[in-house]
Amino acid sequence: MLIVADDTHRIEGELAAGELACPECQGELRPWGHARLRRLRTLDGVRLIRPRRSSCVGCGRTHVLIPGVMIPRRADATAVIGQALLAHAAGKGHRPIAAELGRPPATVRGWLRAFAARAAQTLRHATRWLVRLDVGVVRIEPDPHASPAAQTLEVMAAAALAAEKRVGRAVCRWQVVCSLTAGLMLANTSRPYPALR
DSSP states (O other), X not given: OEEEOSOHHHHHHHHHTTXXXXXXXXXXXXXXXXXXXXXXXXXXXXXXXXXXXXXXXXXXXXXXXXXXXBOTTOSBXXXXXXXXXXXXXXXXXXXXXXXXXXXXXHHHHHHHHHHHHTHHHHHHHHHHHHXXXXXXXXXXXXXXXXXXXXXXXXXXXXXXXXXXXXHTSOOOHHHHHHHHXXXXXXXXXOOOOOOOX
C-alpha cells in the first residue's frame, strides 16, 4: 500500500513514467490493474473510489495506491476523521462529535482511541517530518498542558503547512497528514512508521 495524491490523471502519469517508488524496495512501480471499488463516506455524502494497483519491477510485490483522502481500512474520509480528532483535542467528547458528523458514537470512539494509542509514536514521526520539510525549525515546543494526541495534531498541522509551503500551492492538510504517516495514524497495529524518504 502506498498513499498517493487524490488525482487520477496525475497518478496514471506518474505510474506510466515510472516516477512512483515501491515502499518496500524503492523499485519502480508500474500499472497493474485496479483494487476493488470502495465506498468512502465524506462530509457531503458517499464517494465511490476504485484505487489503482501497481506492481514493483524490482521485488515483484503489488501495492494498492490509496488516495490521501482515505485512511486504509476506514470507511470515512481523512477529513472527516481529522475533524473528529480536532474536536476531541478541543475538549469535545466522542458522542457530541459523532452527532455533529452524523457517525455512530462507537465509530468515533474507535478513531479517538486508535489515534491516542499511537500518539507518542506519531508525534515522533511527525516531528521528524516537520524538521525535514521546514529546515528553519530549530525547536518544537508543543503545549505541555495538552494531551499527547493534541500535541501530535499540533505538530502534524505544522508539518502539513511546511509541505504546503514547499510545493507552493494549497494542499489538503489531512491528505498530507495521511501521506506523511503512510496511512498508519489510526492503524490498529504496532507496525512502525516507515523511514523518511
